[in-house]
Amino acid sequence: MTVSLCVVGSGPAGLYVADALARRHAGARIDVLERLPTPYGLVRAGVAPDHPGTKAVTRQFDRTLARPGVRFLGNVTVGRDIALAEVRAAYDAVILAAGAPEDRRLGIPGEDLAGVYGSGAFVGWVNGHPDHAALAPRLPGPAVAIIGAGNVALDIARVLARTPEEMARGDLCAHAARIIHAAPLTDLWVIGRRGPLDAAFTPAELSELGSLARARPVVESTALHEPTPTEAMPRKTLEILRGFAARPDAEDAPVRIRILFNAAPLAIEGAAGAVTALRLARTRAEDGRAVSTGETLTLPVGTVVSAIGYRPRPLDGAPLDEARSRIANTDGVIADGLFVVGWARRGPTGVIPANRADALAVADRVSGWLADHPKGTRPGPDALDALLRQRGVRVVSRADWERINQAEIACGDMTGQPRQKITAIAEMLSLLDDTATEA
CATH class of the missing domain: 3.50.50.60 (FAD/NAD(P)-binding domain)
Known part of the structure; x- marks a missing residue:
C-alpha cells in the first residue's frame, strides 16, 4: 500500500523532513502544505535581505519539491481552510513544521x-x-x-x-x-x-x-x-x-x-x-x-x-508548551501519528542548518512509527483535494509558484536586484489567474 504523509509548513525544517522521508519511503505520496502561496518560510521571509548567499539553500529545497510523489500545496491554512483533525484522518502520518511566527x-x-x-x-x-x-x-x-x-x-x-x-x-x-x-x-x-x-x-x-x-x-x-x-x-x-x-x-x-x-x-x-x-x-x-x-x-x-524570541501559533489538536515557546512534544512526537519538527518542536533557536539535523531525527521517529503501524489505509491526498475543492480554496501548485517566482525576478531585473517580491496574496493569486487566462 502507498504511504501518505503530510508536512504542514514549507520552511527549512518542513522541506528537510520531506526530503528525508522521500528518501526513506520510495513511492510515498508526500504533501507539503503552506499557508502562503510561496515556499521556503524563514529563508524567504526571515533571512536578512543583505545576505543573498544564505538564501541559496532554496536550490536544494527546489529539488525536494521536484521529487516524484512530493507536492507543494500553497495558500492552504491548517486551522482555517482545513482542520488538523481532517488532515490527520487523511494521511498515515502528519508532521507539523510551521515554525514559531509570533513575536514574544x-x-x-x-x-x-x-x-x-x-x-x-x-x-x-x-x-x-x-x-x-x-x-x-x-x-x-x-x-x-x-x-x-x-x-x-x-x-x-x-x-x-x-x-x-x-x-x-x-x-x-x-x-x-x-x-x-x-x-x-x-x-x-x-x-x-x-x-x-x-x-x-x-x-x-x-x-x-x-x-x-x-x-x-x-x-x-x-x-x-x-x-x-x-x-x-x-x-x-x-x-x-x-x-x-x-x-x-x-x-x-x-x-x-x-x-x-x-x-x-x-x-x-x-x-x-x-x-x-x-x-x-x-x-x-x-x-x-x-x-x-x-x-x-x-x-x-x-x-x-x-x-x-518567538512562539508558535496555537492550533487545535497541537497544544503549546508556553514555558518553552514550542508545541508540546516528546522528542518530536505529539500524539499517535502526529509529529513536529524545527522551531515548533524545539523552540526558536538555531540557524538554518540546525533544522536539517532536527529533521533527520524526526524523520527517523516517523519511519519507526510507520514500521509498527498499518500504513496505506488512509485516503491520502485525494481526500485533501476533495475537501479543498469543496471549500473553494485556491491551491497554489509548484508550477504556480514558479510563475510568481519568475515575475518577481523580472521585477528585480528592472532595479538591478535579485528580485522584487510580490507582497500581497491577492496580487499573487491575480497574477496566476491572469497568466492562466492568457494561456
Missing part, C-alpha cells in the same frame, strides 16, 4: 505605543512577508533601540545602517527601502540584558558590523575587561568585540551601532501615543541571572524593536 512580548509598560515592533514583524516587513508588508514602521530618528543580543538584532541594525548602494545587491523590498533610506538615523542601540558572555552573536554576523560603509560599531570597553572565552562565547567573538571597543574612529561615524550589555528594559516612555525613550536597568550576573544593580539609564529613541 516584552511585558513592560509602554510596549503598545506607536513605534514599538517585534523583530518578526519588522524583519517580515523588510522581506515583504504578506502578514507584515503594510507595517510601515515609524523611524523618526535619530536613535533606534533593538532589544536582544542575538543575530536577529544584528541583522536589524545592519539593514538600518547600510547605504542604498550596499543594499542594492540584496532583495530589500522597495516599500522598506523608501522608509529606511529616508530615515535620519545616527544611533542604533543593540541591547543585551546580560553580559557579553551570554550574547548569542555568531562571529561571522558580528564581524560584518566592522565593514559597513558609513556605520561603525561602538562597544563599552568596561564591559569586556573581565570575561574570558567560554563555549558559549567563543574566543573569536570576544576578540571582535574588543576590537570594536578599541576603534578610535567610531564616535565620528555618521551612524553608530552601539552594543550595550548588562541593561534590561524597564519601560518604554512616550508622548502623544508614540515612543520617545527607553528606560533600562543596569544589571549584573548573579547565579546565571541578570539582577538589577539599582542604577537606571534612559535612552532617547523614537523606535523600539524587540528581538527576544
